[in-house]
Amino acid sequence: MADRDPTNRPDPDALLALAEQDRRGKLTVFLGAAPGVGKTYAMLMRAQRLRQEGIDIVIGLVETHGRSETAALLHGLEVLPRREVIHNGKCLQEFDLDSALARRPRIIIVDELAHTNLGEVRHPKRYQDIEELIDAGIDVWTALNIQHLESLSDVVAQIAGVPVRERIPDTVLKRADDVLLVDLPPAELIERLKEGKVYLPDNARRATDRFFRLGNLTALRELALRRTADRVDDQMVDYLRQNAIEGPWATGERLLVCVGPDPLSEKVVRTAARLASGLNADWIVVSVEHVEAAPKSSEGLRQLDETLRLAEQLGAETRRITGSDFVEEILKLARREHATQIVIGARRDRLPYRLFRRSLADALAARVPGIGIHLVTDKCDAASKPKARRGKRVLAAGSARALAIAIASVTVATALGLGLDRFLPLQNISLLYMLAVLVSAAYAGYLAAISAAIISALAYNFCFIEPVGTFTIAKPHEVFALFIFLAAAMLAGGLASRVREQATTARRRAAAAQALYDFSRKLSGAAKAEDVLWAAVNQMHTTFRRSAVLLLPKDGDVAVMAAWPPDTELSVTDMTAARWAFEKKEAAGNDTGTLPNSPFQFRPLKSPQGIAGVCGFLQDGKPLEPDEERLLSAVLDQTAIAIDRARLSRESLDQAARLEGEKFRAALLSSLSHDLRTPLATITGAVTTLRQFGERMSLESRDDLLKSIEEEGDRLMRFVANLLDMTRIEAGTINARRDWVDVADVVHGAVERARKYFPGRVFETSLSPDLPLMRGDGVLLGQVLFNLLDNANRFGGDEPVSIYARRHEDEIVVSVTDLGKGIPPADLGHVFDRFFRKGKPDGRSPGMGLGLSIAKGFVEAMGGRIKAESPAWKRRGTRMTMRFPVAETKERR
Structure with missing residues (x-):
């Protein structure tokens, strides 16, 4: 066997789909052509075998329809109790979804996939109950007749002459992990019906006359066989892609389906769905609107929206485009999407129209090279007659x-x-x-x-x-x-x-554009998420005249953040629908397939970053007009983007604060590592020298070492004190005393302390004789003056440092001036920032950059203010000026 090509790798999308299947439960569908072929019987036979093997399998719901051999197979299997519901005054029994989720078996059997639920339930259709079970990781077995598929309902109605009321989207069967065909020849099925093994005698006679005829059953059997074959082919393709095996890949067909606001479009979509399924092809449904066309009627717009929703349910991608030439727009889209076949509807126009008007099908056939065209006629289109x-x-x-x-x-x-x-x-x-x-x-x-x-x-x-x-x-x-x-x-x-x-159309579009423009202006001026939410609900209430609510995720749930009118309240059912819309990323509530009894309809706010929240608006059986629907979609999209923008703005501010904190932390660590290491090294070196050579050293040398230890120890104490003071300032725990303070005494004390620490520096004082007392904290003021003198000593060069104190109007002014190089204008506004350090002429940056920041914090705590000026005198030096208010005379007495 030849080695596999190393460049041939598994399809990533197929592997992701396989990984998603491993996280979910498995869906097994027993598919039959008609009732009575033995689907439920086959399920129960298989369930009995698994029960004997010890597999945890239970019966969620099984309908025996009075068949004794089917009922006998229930013996020994665990059957979950059903839930009683009241419908039209009658007490009926339905499948209990919550009970099944609580029991959480490995496999559960839920019969009749296409059944419509009754009463106050979470989902109107049983296939939605089954989807929730699968999402919970529970394997589900169910049964389905081929006529219940949405794309085949009109074909079955034509074959059997009976409309199909219970229908499910084709995507449900397409997502099934296993499809088991339960087949029975039509003649044998009719014989079973006559023997009373399918229905009771009276019902059996009516069924034989209407539905169970040889021709009908043969046609339905062919449909079931074809659909099962298509599903098997899909599974084979998935396997080949997951294992990078070259094999019979799909042919790459792609359909383009053209629809409009007419009843025939529904038939066109169903026909295209069957064609796409048979070809295993992707398909796009497009609606083209003329730029100068007259506004469509409300009925026409609603018909078009229903057609596009049907196409989405059947697995199509939908588009709406506008242009002046229908044929040209269709051809552009066909070329852009690489369509191989075009499906359109064709009406049988009367003779005058055929003579003077060219049909869309004829125009496409004349201009489309190499693309197949399928025409769907409206003959025998019974479904369209009521419309x-x-x-x-x-x-x-x-x-x-x-x-x-x-x-x-x-x-x-x-x-x-x-x-x-x-x-x-x-x-x-x-x-x-x-x-x-x-x-x-x-x-x-x-x-x-x-x-x-x-x-x-x-x-x-x-x-x-x-x-x-x-x-x-x-x-x-x-x-x-x-x-x-x-x-x-x-x-x-x-x-x-x-x-x-055209004027009416222009006015309507202008009104919608103006509403969107006004709303976008409101959102552009809303910086906070709260402003965005209130603007959004107010806009929706004003535009659509309906109550609106917006819910955002909070603590693992969704909570109402804004509502208009403000007194709008949501019931338990409403909140359940909102959670469903948020978790499942699909609409829920009124006029949807999930919790339709809620008067509100909830839609997820989808943004590029995921689901930003949920919007709910009061519908209560009054759906929006098509134009309103499109306007609402635009409003919701803008709201989702605005919420995302506000969230990102908040996160960017938080990130900036974290980065600033990291910068301060890095500066602090750098400062500590440098400024604490130097005195510690000096102290350690002096202690080591004294221990090793102390007895052989002279008394003067030992005194110098001890003096160095003392000076560096004091320096360490100042560092630690500065750190503690900065911590107090940041925490806001500085409680400055409001005692009477003699400023002159504080200045003299600070200067004497500085002369002790900096003996080589000359300090000059000039104090006004009429200097009044001030209300403040003498200890904090002394620490501030010492920090300013320390800063002047380090950066003031060799010139004397001057301290002045005087009264100016109603303020006490204290300044410390040095005659050093001064501070550059670019740095003057940052000298009081934390960890800002100005290097010495040799390039070193002494200290931790906390002295002036601490001085500012202490001055402000005493009700004063501080300012730096540079140059101070003759284009040199720096002056630090503090100003404190003079206390009232009565207060001094």
Whole structure:
């Protein structure tokens, strides 16, 4: 056997899908062509074998339909109790999802996958209950008949003549881990039915007459076999991709399906779904809207939205595009998406339309090179008839209004013309009727314009063309003029109607754009997440006139952060739906497949970073219009991005604070490692010398070493004291005393202390004789002065350091001035920052950079302020000036 090519690697997407399957439970579907083939019987037979092997398998729900051999197989298997629900005044039993989740077996059998749940339940469909069990890691066995697949429901209705009420999306079967076909020849199934092994005798006779006929069962059997074969092929392809085995890969077919706001589009989507399933191909459903088209009716927009939702349920990708040329836009998308086949609907137009209008199918066939085109006709499209009737009712309502406006406008024009003709005979009285046609078009559209043109022609003939009072025309040229008038009126009315419709469309779009613009401006000015949330709920309430709530994740759950009106409250059911929308990343609540009994509909706020939160709006059986739906989607997208932006802004500030803290921490460690190491090294060296050579050293040398130890020990004590003072300042625990302080005494004490520590430095003092007392803490003030003298000693060069104290108006001013190099203007604003250090001329940076920061903290704690000035005198030096308020005279007494 040849070695495998090392460059041929497993498909990453296939491996990720395999890893996802390992985390979830397994779904096994027993698929049959019709009821009675033995799906439940096969499940229970297999369950009995696993029970004997010690596997934990339980019965969640099994419907025996009175079949004794099926009921006998339940013996020995654990059956979970069902939940009682009240429906239409009757007590019924349903599958208990919560009980199954609490029991958490390894395998659970839940029969009838396509069943619709009754009563107050979490999910309206049983397949959604099963999906929750699978997400919880529980393996599920279930049964399904082929006619319940959504894409096949219309085909089954045509084959059997019976509409299929219970339907599930095709994706449910596609996601199944195992599909086991339970097959039985049609003749044998009919025999079982006659023997009463499928239904009771009365029901069996009706079923034989309607559904269980040889032709129907044969067709359903073929559908089941084909769908099972497709599923097996998908599993083989998955295996080949996961193991990097070269094999019979899919052919790469890709379908482009064109739909519109008409009932035929639903049939087009279902046909395309079956075609895509048979070809194992990806497919895209696209709706093209003309940029200058008249606004679609509410019924048409709703029909289009329902068609696109159906396509998504069947596994398609949906698009909405706008353009001026339908064929060109479809071809662009087909080339961009590498479509190999195009599926469109084709109506059987009447003869006049076929003569003067080219169909979309013909236009595509003429311009599409190398792409197959499938036409889906509306023949026998029974499902569309009720919708067509609804459309006719809507059209009839609009026609009545248009006809009323046309009659009214023509009546006014006739009355005005008769009045003018009595006093002032005119040859161009027909212009009044042209005005009536334009008015009708402007107010009621094209239908009103046509009606007004026809009525105007009749009224003009009856009232103004000889012989007056009859519909006959005496002169031939009047006939020609009448037809010209009628054509001109229709053309003018059509143009006016088109302008009106375009203006209506423009106003609607402008209103939506303005609403989005206003909302985006609000969001751009909202820096905090709270501002974003309140702006969003206020916008939704104002735009859609509905209560709105926004929930964000908090402590492992979702909590209401904003609501408008503010007194809006959510029930337990509402909160459950909101959690579902957040966790499952799909809509929940009213008019959805999850907890539809909630009056609110909840939608996840999807952002590039994941789910930012959940938005809920009051629906209560009143769905949004299609235009409102699109506007809401845009608002939710902007809200999600704004919430993400606010979160990222907050995180960036936190990150900046952490980085600043890291910088201070690094500076502190660097300072400590340098400034503590130097005195410790000096002390250690002196102690070692004294221990080893002390007896042989002179008394003067020993005194110098002991003095060094003392000086460096004092230096260490100052470092530690500075660190403790800085800690107190940062913690805000400095409690400055408010005693009477003689500033002159404090200055003298600080100078004497500095002369002791810096004996080679000259300190000059100048104190005003009328210096008043101040309210403050003498110890803190002395520490501040010493820190300033220490700083001046290190950076002031060899010149004397001057200390001045005087009274200036209502303040006591104390300054310390040195004549060193001074501080550069760029550094002047940072000298009081923590860990800021100015290097000596030799490049070293003495100290930890805390002295001036501590001085500022102490001064402010005593109610004063401090300022640095440089240069101080003759373009040299630095002056540190402190200002303290003078205490009131009464307070001094």
